[in-house]
Amino acid sequence: MGDKMSGENGSESTLDDEWVRDLESALSDGCEFSHVRDIAKNRPFPDEKARAKAWTVLLGVVNRADPFAEWDQLYDLPEQAKVRAECQEIVKRMGNPESERVPLTSDLESVLTLYCKTRKTNYVSGNGWSDILQLLLVLDLPRTQLFHVFNAFTTKYIPQGCTQDGKPFDLFRLLLLYHDPGLCSFLDTRKITPDMYAKQWFNCLLSTVADLNVTLRIWDVYLQRADPFLMFFMALVMLLNARDSILAMSAESSEKIAEAISGFPKQLEADDIEDFCQLAGIYSTRTPQSFRRDYHGPLFGSNLADEFENVTVHSLLCLPVSVQELLRSNQVIDSDDVHYFVVDGRPMSQYSNGHLPGAFNIDCSLLVNSPAEFHLAVQSLGAFKEKTHPDDHICFMGSGRDQEDQYIHMVIASFLQKRHQHVSLARGGYQALHDLLRESLSTRLKSHNTKGCIQCVRKEDPSSSSTKTSPTHASPQPSMMDRMKAAVKDKSALVKDRVFEYITNPTAEETPHVRGSDRHGRRYRNEPSVFSIGDDSDNSDGSDLDGVGEQVLQQRDKVKLSQYFEQADITAHFEGHQVESGKQYMQPCHLALTRTHLHVLHECPNEKGMAFVHLRRPLANVHKMTSKKRLPELLTVKYGYELTPGQYKVTGVDKFLVPKAGDCAKAIKAAIFALREPLTAAGGQD
Incomplete structure (x- = not known):
């Protein structure tokens, strides 16, 4: 310019x-x-x-006191030698005259040493601090001002945790998923995580990857906007602008693609900066404000770093939106903020007894229980939204109870797989909305019925739902940080982690070889093959069956999953959910396959990595296995035995929702055929 x-x-x-x-x-x-x-x-x-x-x-550091006046001048950091070496390298790169190098190196080392001591943190090479200092040297500031500017800049604008697999990069992935699920899916499939290409973007605000004049101009605008999240949206703009070129590199290795993306800032020119930052600001306004409200303190505040360590960002399925933001959006129609088309995913019986005005109801359990009906409901939703709220962003609202909301997580995963933009989830669901509006339920909720509203019933008789609700949501959540931690820290994080894998389509799991006990059950007796995989038209759930042939463990053993899968007779294992008869939720589970049995393990609700051995099914009793055409991930396994040739007695039914259903079905089929061969040979010798 x-x-x-x-x-x-x-x-x-x-x-x-x-x-x-x-x-x-x-x-x-x-x-x-x-x-x-x-x-x-x-x-x-x-x-x-x-x-x-x-x-x-x-930066608000005018006329600050000299921080070095009360310093003991001890250069005794554990990493002091590393700090001194990097300061010397900075001065060397700056090309200062020999006479200036020693005092300048001393000033830089003093700044970094005092900074580490003041912040009570260790110095780590490659964290961007030395790069920021090098750029600040261009301003020719006195040592005192250099310290204050550096301290304020890193505290206010550099996200905490910019390390490999750091939480800022998990958040950026959610941002990319929100605005371009197709591009995000491509990068996920290639296992290209944001830290592989954006680490130097975030930890030093582009100072090492863009031209010096470009970086200075970016920082000029950055400090005027005073928005610490601007880097997230600048990174988003760079990826979206280069979308076609990224997708065109599909034949390249993941490392080469990540390297190419990391070099995008080098293409920026000084005259581009104003438009570039303005475009980033536009995407900021098109993003749920909960994104910055929820994570500003943990990411940029110096006092909440420990709190952020407990936030499991990686397992979030999509961007969360607070119910407060939904209400504001519902009330202020003419604002430039994001407006939401709320999809209430609870059963009709709950929706009809209280819901947010304007919310569209789809019973998300239909995805599993009645896929055809669910498909029609989604078509109706799309047509209604296009006609009445074409520009609104979709926000799903569940009950706020983890086990019931697993169906909503599946539906969100389905929407994201179909590349729907701007999909979010109301944090805390109807429960959080009900708690927020507890003083004005009759006026702020539509069709609220105190006798039928499940939240009102729970408050009148807490014991009636104690087994349905996780302890995390049993009491009101008084603060933003409590709500944020409750939304991502409890066991729902485990479920969302499973669905996250479902979206990203990872490669097939390794099949560790494991143990060989518990060889019970009938043997095959030269019977014809009854194993098939096809459309499951039989809706029997097995609730009227006698259960013969299953080995349900009366005293369930608690096991560590990683150790259990390493046993010598476990030939394969798969992660998923068991769809249990008569229940409105699915049980997170793992299927472990031995030579003779299918083991079903249920995850411990509050102990990550632990599970109960729920039952063992003899493979010899598997009568039939089917999957739905509309939902191939849903496997139905029937057990039984032959009464007369061609007639079978079904003794049990299991239904599992397995992201890798194809691999799981192949493994079970192979194990059954392997079990039949020696039995068939033995039968021929009798």
Whole structure:
């Protein structure tokens, strides 16, 4: 961007210089943050002198006390040698005269040492601090101001945890999934995580991957906007703008694709910065504000770092939206904020006794129980939304009880697989909405019936639902941090982690070889093959069966899954959910296959990595296995024995929702045939 504009007569005008003079005058008079921003209007500063003064104002560090005055001057960090070496390298790269190198190195080492001691943190190479310091040297600040600017900048604008698999990158993936699920799915399939290409974008705000002049201009705008999340949206813009070129690299290795993406900032030019940052701001307004409200403190605050360690961001299925934001969106129609088309995924019996006004109801359990009906409901939803709220973003609302909401997680996964943009989930569901509106339920909820509303019934008789609700949601959640932790820390995180794998379509699991006990059950007796995989038209759930042939463990053993799968007779294992008869929820489970048995393990609700051995099914008793055409992940396994040739007695039925259903079915089929061969041979010798 030039500092001059051409007039109609071809002569040069100095209109751009007017704001520069106003800025210099204001900075000389000791202006405040708002004054600088009003004058500059998100334009880059004209030179290093103005930039140095403006940055100290924008970071709020003008006239700060000397932090080195009370320092003991001890350079005794565990990583002190590493700190000194990196400071020497910075000065060497800057190309200062030999006479200036020693004092400059000393200043840099003092800044980093005091910073580590003040923040009570260790110095880690590659965390971006030295890169930020190197760029700040361009401003030629005194040591005291250099420390304050560095301290304020890293605290306010560098996300905590910018490491491999760090939480900022999990959040960025959710942001990409929200705006472009197709591109996100491509990167997930290639196992390209954001930390592989964006680590240097985030931990030093592009200072090492973009041209120096470009970076300085970006920081000018960054500090004026004072939005620590701007880097998330700048990264998003870079990926979306290069979407076609990324997808065109499908034949390349994951490492080469990640390397190419990491170099995108090098393509930025100084004249692009204003438009680039403006576009990032537009995407910011098109994103749920809960994104920044929920994670600002943990990501950028210095006092909540320990809290963020407990937040399981990786297992979030999609961006969460607070019920407060849904209500605001519902009330303020003309605002520029995101507006939501709420899809209430609870059963009709719950929806009809209270729901958010305007919410569209789809019973998400239909996805499993009646796929054809569910498909029609989704078509109706799409047609209604397109006609009445075409620009609104879809937000699913569940009950707020983990076990019931597993169906909603499946539906969200289905929407994301079909590349639906702008899909989110209301955090805490109807339960959180009910708690928030407890003083005005009759006026703020539609069709609220205190006698039929499950939340009202629970409050009148807490014991009636104690077995249906996890302890995490049993009491009101008084603060934002409590709500955030409750939404992602409890066992729902385990379920969402399973569905996350369902979306990303990972490669087939390894098949560790394991144990060989518990060889019970009937043997095959030269009977014809009754094993088949096809459309499951039989809706029998096995509730009226006598259960002969299953080995349900009366005293269930608690086992560690990783150790259990390493046993010598376990030939394969699969993760999924068991759809239990007569229940409105699915049980997270693992299927483990031995030479003779199918073991079903149920996850312990509050102990990650632990499970109960629920039952063992003899493979010799498997009569038939089918899957639905509309939902191939749902496997139905029937057990029984032959009464007369061609007639079978079905003694039990299991239904499992397995993301890798094809691999699971093949493994079971192979085990059954392997078991039959020696039995058939033995039968021929009798």
